[in-house]
Amino acid sequence: MKNPPIVYFVIPCYNEEPVLPETVKRLTEKLDAMREKGLAGEKSRMLFVDDGSKDKTWQLISEFHEGNPYVEGVKLAHNRGHQNALLAGLMTAMKSCDCAISLDADLQDDTDVLDQFVEKYRDGCDVVYGVRNKRDTDTAFKRTTAEGFYKVMKLLGVDVVFNHADYRLMSRRALEGLSEYREVNLFLRGIVPLIGYRSDYVYYDRHERFAGESKYPLKKMISFALDGITSFSVKPLKLISHLGILISVLSVFGLLYALISYFAGRAVSGWTAIVCSIWLLGGLQMLCLGVVGGYIGKIYSEVKARPRYRVETHLKQEEKPEQKG
Ligand code: UDP
Numbered sequence: 001m002k003n004p005p006i007v008y009f010v011i012p013c014y015n016e017e018p019v020l021p022e023t024v025k026r027l028t029e030k031l032d033a034m035r036e037k038g039l040a041g042e043k044s045r046m047l048f049v050d051d052g053s054k055d056k057t058w059q060l061i062s063e064f065h066e067g068n069p070y071v072e073g074v075k076l077a078h079n080r081g082h083q084n085a086l087l088a089g090l091m092t093a094m095k096s097c098d099c100a101i102s103l104d105a106d107l108q109d110d111t112d113v114l115d116q117f118v119e120k121y122r123d124g125c126d127v128v129y130g131v132r133n134k135r136d137t138d139t140a141f142k143r144t145t146a147e148g149f150y151k152v153m154k155l156l157g158v159d160v161v162f163n164h165a166d167y168r169l170m171s172r173r174a175l176e177g178l179s180e181y182r183e184v185n186l187f188l189r190g191i192v193p194l195i196g197y198r199s200d201y202v203y204y205d206r207h208e209r210f211a212g213e214s215k216y217p218l219k220k221m222i223s224f225a226l227d228g229i230t231s232f233s234v235k236p237l238k239l240i241s242h243l244g245i246l247i248s249v250l251s252v253f254g255l256l257y258a259l260i261s262y263f264a265g266r267a268v269s270g271w272t273a274i275v276c277s278i279w280l281l282g283g284l285q286m287l288c289l290g291v292v293g294g295y296i297g298k299i300y301s302e303v304k305a306r307p308r309y310r311v312e313t314h315l316k317q318e319e320k321p322e323q324k325g
């Protein structure tokens with residue numbers, strides 16, 4: 001049997017003072033159990049990222065670090081938001097782990113399935129997505145908006161995993177792949193599928209937050225969703241072109257109608273010219289805007305300078321030692 005992998009739990013924390021002691025307790029039990037089962041190596045750790053908290057979160061993390069050999073911490077200089085905090089944690093973990101699992105500090109994501117994540121990793125998966133079975137712990141509002149969001153993303157051609165948030169395992173080489181994405185507007189669940197490699201899913205039920213309150217109010221959720229769309233899709237720009245073409249075509253009918261009215265003597269003087277120019281110019285303007293948008297879209301993807309490919313395996317013949325003859 002292979003050596004157990006070094007597993008890192010990466011946990012971003014923003015003002016999580018009320019939940020931290022319980023989180024550390026549960027994850028310590030979990031790591032102990034995983035080590036016993038041979039799923040996690042001796043050097044496995046949990047890495048807490050303090051995302052510029054205003055309460056005693058960092059003080060707690062340092063105390064746990066003193067007393068608990070599993071606990072490590074990273075403190076960000078200021079609050080940069082969940083996605084950036086998570087990235088900071090993953091990039092720190094990358095240096096010492098075989099695989100890293102990201103989870104929320106409030107343990108809403110079911111920790112019982114952590115074993116399955118690592119089992120899939122051992123079977124050769126580089127990315128394992130945690131997918132929620134059902135959303136019955138959410139309010140009807142959150143459920144419909146969230147599911148609607150995934151559908152819109154799909155429609156706009158963005159490859160996101162339905163009902164998967166940021167509960168996932170990534171192997172070290174997947175993390176190295178992630179480190180090549182240099183964009184500032186981070187939307188991790190959109191980037192991870194782009195990295196490629198073999199992936200699989202683990203299904204779980206999401207619990208209620210057991211203490212503290214959600215750091216994602218509606219306003220943040222909307223801006224997160226918009227960020228996701230505008231960071232991954234230039235389709236909205238293309239839509240302008242389509243709209244422009246549609247209106248230009250419609251304007252031909254508008255023109256015909258206006259001209260017929262004019263010749264039939266049903267039009268007030270001056271009306272035909274005004275109506276014709278409104279339709280035609282409106283359509284043309286929209287079309288031109290779409291063309292400009294097309295170029296902006298191109299600049300946008302160039303600026304992001306995302307990696308263009310990633311080699312998964314490279315089969316190479318061994319250098320044969322020269323035969324002496
Ligand atoms: N979080 C963070 N920085 C922020 C906001 C949130 O690191 O600016 C962390 C938070 O501590 C938690 C995770 O991100 O571990 C998810 O946040 P939360 O549970 O509030 O979101 P929800 O589950 O309600 O969507």
Ligand code: MG
Pocket residue numbers: 104106108209214
């Ligand atoms: Mg939560």
